Amino acid sequence: MYSDTPIAGPYAHERTSVSRIMVLVVLALLPATLFSLWQFGWPAIFLFLITVGTCLVAEAACLRAAEKPLRPSLLDGSALLTGWLLAMSLPPWAPWWIGVLGGLIAIVVAKQVFGGIGQNLFNPAMVARVALLISFPAELTRYVAPAPLFSPQAPGFGEGLAITFGLDGSDMVTGATLLGQVRTELGQGHPLPDILPGIYQPWSDAVGTLAGSMGETSALLLLLGGLFLLSQRVITWHIPVATIATLALAATLMNLYDPAHYPDALYHLVGGATLLAAFFIATDPVTSPISPRGQLIFGAGLGVLIYSIRTWAGYPEGVAFAIVLMNTCTPLIDHYVRPRIYGRDRKGAPIEYADDADAEVTR
């Protein structure tokens, strides 16, 4: 007969689950990912598979070690997504061991050590990227210009294997990212109007022809994916809008102050991993604040940090650092920024009305 286990209601539930959320995020990432894989050819495909594969294996091994059931956690898609985002943030032609090491750091150190899904303080993919960048700066900053799959200058399957597995990486055509190149040239004392025209065309670059990590390539497709997530209500607008608006505001102000040394807002949105971060990484629910106001603060802090690191710190791109730094603020933000409780003022005291006699329902 019917179950009379006295568990509280409701006895209806929205058609939703953790894996559904993860699947939607993966779906949103798919266009940008496929485009990048096509742009960077076989080596990128190998690195992507290695990174994602390592994450899944590491997740399974950790669950086994912790004597937790494998299926529910592996099938929720969170490890897949972590590996996916990590792969998107690596140079596409990086050697295989970068992907393996990154995957292990992300899953073992940044996620499972904290207790698995929902327990980690920092975004696993970003922790891995930061650790790799600090430990292996050479491999992590060796970028190639896009060479679409099956085009004459693209490496074939065999060459791709050779590149990824380090058998023959000597003749790799390396290039710097837009942000890296501009930083270098600015450092040499060239003004922006001399640097940019040769290497940067805002609109065509937005489509995806820039050198960089896979997730930095097509701002447009990432934006589309982000809008899809918003439309599916997987994420709310607060973090992306706050991040992008703050970054754009900072860039615009500095650009107005000195256009020769500070690029405009569009440059900061199109170049680097701004959109990937704003829509896909900063919105990671586990490591971002839970209240809408807290999310706005989080996003604004992220925008300021990204701009500051890119402009004044030692690295040309600061998205990963900015996210990890803001992750540390999340518990603090959640502690201090809470929604106002119904019937109470911000301090928690019951609302008082000055004159109840005037309380007439508006017609």
Added chain:
Amino acid sequence: MKLFNIRGGVHPEDRKHLAADQAIEDLPLAPLLHVALQQHIGNAATPAVRRGQQVAKGELLGTGQGPISAPVHAPTSGRIMGIGSFPAHHVSGLSVRTITLQPDGKDQWLEGIEGVPDPFALDPDEIAARVAAAGIVGMGGATFPSAVKLNLRKKYRLHTLVINGAECEPYLTCDDRLMREHTAQVLDGARIMAHALGVTQIIIAIENNKPQAQAAMTGAAADSPAVRVAGLPMRYPMGSEKHLVQTLTGRETPARGLTADIGVVVHNPATAFAVHQALRLGWPLVSRLVTVSGGAITRPRNLRVPLGTPVQQLIDYCGGFREEPTRLISGGPMMGNPLPGTRVPIVKGSNGVLALTAEEVNAQAAAPCIRCANCVAACPCGLLPLQMAAHARAGDLDGTVRLGLMDCIGCGSCSYVCPAHIPLVQFFNYAKGEMAARGRAKQKQAETKRLIEQRTARIEAIQQAKREAMAARKRESAGKPPAQTPADRRAEA
């Protein structure tokens, strides 16, 4: 009319189509009726009849006790079979004091029952007294004695009566049918209540998924400017009293207060209907409308059910189960409670009996929280359900209370949207229950302490008196030989 926004809320599938087009039908009398003596918030009624006694329909079976209580009446004419224990209409399935009545089939009203020709000529106190005597309680499910709410005018400055026809719980359609089929009576009851409250303004608030009820009410109220019909946006929990008032007035009810604090009293249409019957016809509350619905019910219906009818009777009348239900629920799926079985009787607060399939309930094993904050966005009270649940889970009750546990209305919106299927409401109910237990323990402790202190004071006073008597005697004996008191003589003997 201008409406205001409320925060949060969810949009559950309303599934009202199952029963919305079924006209109200009278449920045939069951062979035995079990009238519980407590069908309301407050003190239980005490029996006013004996075993074997013949009663008429509407005759008093139990008298209300104390300021917050309600009497119960015979749902039909028949013989009292016994006064004893019977499983309650409650998730616990525990037995409560219940009067069992065997109908004689005549369904004969008590002689001398009659209404008031003009209720509006009555003093508000007299209306409240009649509502109290009729055993009317809040029929949306809260079952708070209505007369107590009608007397709020003595303490508060009221300006509006709201008839809460939101019926925001999925499946339930009995208020909808009532407003469509008994429009004039509901309106009349509302007017009588407004008169008793001393307010002129009446708002009948109905969600937009009940256009026929809205049209019927608008038509009936067309000639009275003091009565307005508000079309509410469809959003759960629109029918929560405080949120409904906020939607209509833009004002939040102060925490731990009543809507009367901001001049508004809210009643259910079924309560208005019962008030109409009590005042115009003199009928006490002996039956109510119940929606029997859910995917496992063969023919969903809206039934007029004599109070005390076993739930099984309703299910049988609706063709039984189409398939084995996963859950049998009293009330709506969002805030209703599981029934312990089908033997239990219908009570004044039962607005629905739902037999839900596994597909409808969509229960899944809970996964870890990923802090997605969907619950924060869904909470109509501005709480942080995920954090409250985490504290409750860790046994940190004080932390849960600090986060606003006592401001939680238990609407279940958070659980409904949780992608990890965490039973958030279960945690809150647990914490609330523990807090209540703590409160009781504290009260008991204080009472014990008070009694001990009284006893100590009493003993102290006796000893003091003895010492004084002794001293007096000594003083006396110093002057003259002691005179023997009766006690001394007994001691010598």
